[in-house]
Amino acid sequence: MSGRYALDSGCVVKVPRALGACSANKTCNIIRSRLPLASSTYFHTATVFSSQPSSITVTKEPDALFQRVSLLVKGHDKSVLDSYELFATMAAKELGIAISKVCELPKDTERFTLLKSVHIFKNHRVQYEMRTHYRFIELSHLTGSTAQVYLEYVQRNLPEGVAMEVTKTAMEKVPDHILKPMWEEDPIDNKLSQG
Amino acid sequence: MAASLSSTASARLLSSLRSGSLSRGLHVTAARCKNRAARVRVGKGDRPLTYEEALPPHHIAHRKGWLSQHTGNLRGEEGTAERTVEDVFVRRFIFGTFHGCLANELVIKRRGNVLVVCALMLQKLQPQKFYFLIGYSETMLSHLYKCPVKLEVQTLQDKAVYKYL
Numbered sequence: 001m002s003g004r005y006a007l008d009s010g011c012v013v014k015v016p017r018a019l020g021a022c023s024a025n026k027t028c029n030i031i032r033s034r035l036p037l038a039s040s041t042y043f044h045t046a047t048v049f050s051s052q053p054s055s056i057t058v059t060k061e062p063d064a065l066f067q068r069v070s071l072l073v074k075g076h077d078k079s080v081l082d083s084y085e086l087f088a089t090m091a092a093k094e095l096g097i098a099i100s101k102v103c104e105l106p107k108d109t110e111r112f113t114l115l116k117s118v119h120i121f122k123n124h125r126v127q128y129e130m131r132t133h134y135r136f137i138e139l140s141h142l143t144g145s146t147a148q149v150y151l152e153y154v155q156r157n158l159p160e161g162v163a164m165e166v167t168k169t170a171m172e173k174v175p176d177h178i179l180k181p182m183w184e185e186d187p188i189d190n191k192l193s194q195g
Numbered sequence: 196m197a198a199s200l201s202s203t204a205s206a207r208l209l210s211s212l213r214s215g216s217l218s219r220g221l222h223v224t225a226a227r228c229k230n231r232a233a234r235v236r237v238g239k240g241d242r243p244l245t246y247e248e249a250l251p252p253h254h255i256a257h258r259k260g261w262l263s264q265h266t267g268n269l270r271g272e273e274g275t276a277e278r279t280v281e282d283v284f285v286r287r288f289i290f291g292t293f294h295g296c297l298a299n300e301l302v303i304k305r306r307g308n309v310l311v312v313c314a315l316m317l318q319k320l321q322p323q324k325f326y327f328l329i330g331y332s333e334t335m336l337s338h339l340y341k342c343p344v345k346l347e348v349q350t351l352q353d354k355a356v357y358k359y360l
Contacts, residue, residue: 043348044347044348044349044350045329045347045348045349047347074266074270074271074272075269076256076261077260077261110270126230126232130270132269158306158307159306160264160265160305160311161264161265161266161305
């Protein structure tokens, strides 16, 4: 996505939009136009999303570990999902995240048949359908902070008309009281109960 | 000719025998129920059409794109009707505010909370008036829908004609 600016000479220059994963969304309209000397003038307005960088917090508690973070991306347009998959996998590779699976689930079609006319004519109907295409991206073995950064970046750049569902599988340490079986810990109690 | 006369004669006989049970009226056939949605009928060849108007709706996703992009119509997502109603209102509002200046249909996109309206305009007004109307419509719509509304405008000299029908 780029902002377009019309310069005085009449040529149009493409400028890449700043992609920042950040908190407050500040937006500004950038307008350039020639002075109205002639009767016809042309201009473009473009929108640039700019935001301040978020503050980095340092805590002493241990980071959450995720065994799997799976993204299911849904959309109507398959080409949009293709480019988004390329974007997400490239971002994951740059951040050093292990991608375990990238696959395309079969599409879902929702069809319904309605009467074509407002009144009578039952034999003439219209059929509509809505297709939902899917992409499934699975990342494995992430820390909580990595997952947070990656998801924020990827979600801020989600294209319009595309929805995403994220499932995180967290790993937790096995609690101490079930690490060892009970019969190994207290053999005397068992003997007493038997006798 | 003779066949038709005899058939009508026989029909009259039948109707006189069984009063009212045999209807002689002809119900409308498929010719009247052709699809007319979003299609421009072929004419003399003097009517200019844009690409959007010239292609019928069964070409959406094949040769056409979507004019309104939101997640309401996806499987498992909510808010279809609300987005549609908002879209209709926004189209009418912009059509009325920039009366006679729109070159093509609006493209409405929703990214997160933001409503982005992309419009192609003709250069009928002074740029200052355009700026005022853009700011006015953005403020009004953002107050109505309680979300940031952006209007992305590109201007042309004339409508981009794809076909003459």
